[in-house]
Amino acid sequence: MGDAENVLPSILCKLLNKLNDHLKELDHRVEELGLRIKLWHKANEASQKLETIGSMAGTGA
Numbered sequence: 001m002g003d004a005e006n007v008l009p010s011i012l013c014k015l016l017n018k019l020n021d022h023l024k025e026l027d028h029r030v031e032e033l034g035l036r037i038k039l040w041h042k043a044n045e046a047s048q049k050l051e052t053i054g055s056m057a058g059t060g061a
Helices: 010-043 045-057
Strands: none
16 A cells, blocks of 8 residues: 555544544543542541442441
């Protein structure tokens, strides 16, 4: 195959770049939400109790 056959159309490259940017933004937002959930969990007594119940299930209790 020649180089001309391997080149993506300009509009496709632009769309793929936009999609890539969007995925990066979503990844950043997921990380941010994960951090917020962890902080909420540390401050929430009920959430911490539920966590201990889940870890006890693995011990055969």
